[in-house]
Amino acid sequence: MKRDWGGLVSKIASLSAVEILDSRGRPTVLASCRLADGSAASASVPSGASTGAAEALELRDGDKMRYGGLGCLQAVANINDEINRALAGRQFETQAALDQVLLDLDGTPNKARLGANAILGVSLAFCRAQAAQRDLQLYAHLAQLADASPRLPRPMINLFSGGAHGGGQVAIQDLQLVVPAADSIRRTLAIVSDVFRAAADLTADRYGARLLTADEGGLAPPFESSEAMLKTAVEAIERAGYQPGKEVALTLDVAASQFYSSAGYRLDGAFFTRETMIDTLEKCCADYPIISIEDGLQEADWTGWQQLAQRLPGRVMILGDDLLCTNPDRIKRAIDLKAADSLLLKVNQVGTLTEAVAALKLARGAGWRIVVSARSGETEDDWLADLAAGWAGDYIKVGSITQSERLAKYNRLLVLEAQDVL
Ligand code: PGA
Ligand code: ZN
Numbered sequence: 001m002k003r004d005w006g007g008l009v010s011k012i013a014s015l016s017a018v019e020i021l022d023s024r025g026r027p028t029v030l031a032s033c034r035l036a037d038g039s040a041a042s043a044s045v046p047s048g049a050s051t052g053a054a055e056a057l058e059l060r061d062g063d064k065m066r067y068g069g070l071g072c073l074q075a076v077a078n079i080n081d082e083i084n085r086a087l088a089g090r091q092f093e094t095q096a097a098l099d100q101v102l103l104d105l106d107g108t109p110n111k112a113r114l115g116a117n118a119i120l121g122v123s124l125a126f127c128r129a130q131a132a133q134r135d136l137q138l139y140a141h142l143a144q145l146a147d148a149s150p151r152l153p154r155p156m157i158n159l160f161s162g163g164a165h166g167g168g169q170v171a172i173q174d175l176q177l178v179v180p181a182a183d184s185i186r187r188t189l190a191i192v193s194d195v196f197r198a199a200a201d202l203t204a205d206r207y208g209a210r211l212l213t214a215d216e217g218g219l220a221p222p223f224e225s226s227e228a229m230l231k232t233a234v235e236a237i238e239r240a241g242y243q244p245g246k247e248v249a250l251t252l253d254v255a256a257s258q259f260y261s262s263a264g265y266r267l268d269g270a271f272f273t274r275e276t277m278i279d280t281l282e283k284c285c286a287d288y289p290i291i292s293i294e295d296g297l298q299e300a301d302w303t304g305w306q307q308l309a310q311r312l313p314g315r316v317m318i319l320g321d322d323l324l325c326t327n328p329d330r331i332k333r334a335i336d337l338k339a340a341d342s343l344l345l346k347v348n349q350v351g352t353l354t355e356a357v358a359a360l361k362l363a364r365g366a367g368w369r370i371v372v373s374a375r376s377g378e379t380e381d382d383w384l385a386d387l388a389a390g391w392a393g394d395y396i397k398v399g400s401i402t403q404s405e406r407l408a409k410y411n412r413l414l415v416l417e418a419q420d421v422l
Pocket of ligand 2: 253255294295321344
């Protein structure tokens, strides 16, 4: 990645880290980077619950007496000690150069030694510090890293959750809303708020439950089936006064790996095969205004994904999350096999900004759509909003419109929209 930044070099003065808590109350890493010219920045690292097998490894302490083994003190120490010692005093022209040194220092294929949480924290904090040094907003600096033309993404907003994000009452993990009728973030959020309130009323009437929310802030009533979840979403859209499909559409994150075993897919109290799963998803897309299916089949079934991609209607995005893990090798394979046509981009799945840029460029080169995604465990940090805008994501998926770790991202998008620079 060579570019003319007027000979700018960034000399690292110090790197440091603190263990903080994410939105599930679990430890994560906050990394800070100070440059020799005084520019400084921090960034925090998110964490998933329904992780893909091919993700970079998040280093956890494993001490069961502390946070059930989920502590991040070792990852934090790796930044404060080894990484700081190796990088302090060194000069970097580019993000790619910094990230390469981190990869070399770690020396494992999946960042298992230093931890993907430590490595990503440093990658992000350096990026922010360099943006500050250049006196650029983060989105603009990130756009240049990826040779992208910034633009605001369309939000894909969580309404209902099950699976690993809810109580597991339905197997499907997330149902989201997209608002094709809205031409701004501001309008999208207002419409989704109407639908969310209608859905909360409906589910309170029907299930007698007060508002219980899932990991990403969505509603998690005890739906008796996946069909009931879809039906209730359409009813909520109508009750709020909007036209399903035309004004407000649906997307699903099936997260099928989570309920797959050698016995098959356990959905709605029965076992499904690859074939009956594909039939079911095809029928859902025929009966409901669904425009995207994420992880409709388990992450190792490449042949099934090829079949699914052929069977779903053209309007439906075949979105790979656990299948792809933002991993360039897996994306290449999916492009060759025509097993997907959209990338769920999660930077912490791969572990550095530079590798995420490679994933982005591959997917874009194949004409895929990009959905920039948060994790179910998030913090109040808002860098993801700048990344989605800077990398020109078609969509951003950060969860519901409740809970500040989600709203931090929406609020940052609102600010970018108000600046009218994109
Ligand atoms: P995760 O969920 O962060 O728990 O992996 C998000 C998703 O599956 O898209
Ligand atoms: Zn997913």
